[in-house]
Amino acid sequence: MKITPEHNERIAKMTFGSVYPHYVTKVEKKGRTKEELHQVIEWLTGFDDKKLEELIAEKATFETFFQQANLNPNAHLITGVICGYRVEEIDNPLTQKARYLDKLIDELAKGKKMEKILRSA
Structure with a gap:
């Protein structure tokens, strides 16, 4: 599946x-908690609860969100298909980061163990 420039722009x-x-x-519909969601987001981006609240309040775009993020050095270990795209093959860095987040949240909702979701080398 080919990602178009329009698709990348929409995500940004x-x-x-x-x-x-x-x-x-x-995640809550699948029996997981908001705290677990925040743990996953913090692992990927470095954002704590306070920073997440700030970004939401200032209506940060995904472009701004990921510009301010300190991406986990093990994020490249996130692989697989999300929304029909293989995340490791996405060539636009911003779109790839957004899909990393989608993939982690999907794994959380599917009941994967936290130590598997929060990849380590």
Whole structure:
């Protein structure tokens, strides 16, 4: 599946705060907690709860969100298919980071153990 420049632009301009409630709903519906969601987001981005609240309040786009993130050095270990795309093959860095986040949240919702989700080398 080919990712178009329009697709990349749409992800860049989407606000994190508009998607965040969907992340919460997705994991809670599957019996996971908001705290676990935050643990996953913090592992990937370095953002604590306070920083997440700030980014949501200032309506940060995914572009801004990931510009401010301190991406986990093991993020490259996130592999697999999400939304029809193989995350390790996505060539746009911002789109890849957004799909890393989607993949981690998907794994959390599917009941994967936290130590598997939070990859270590």
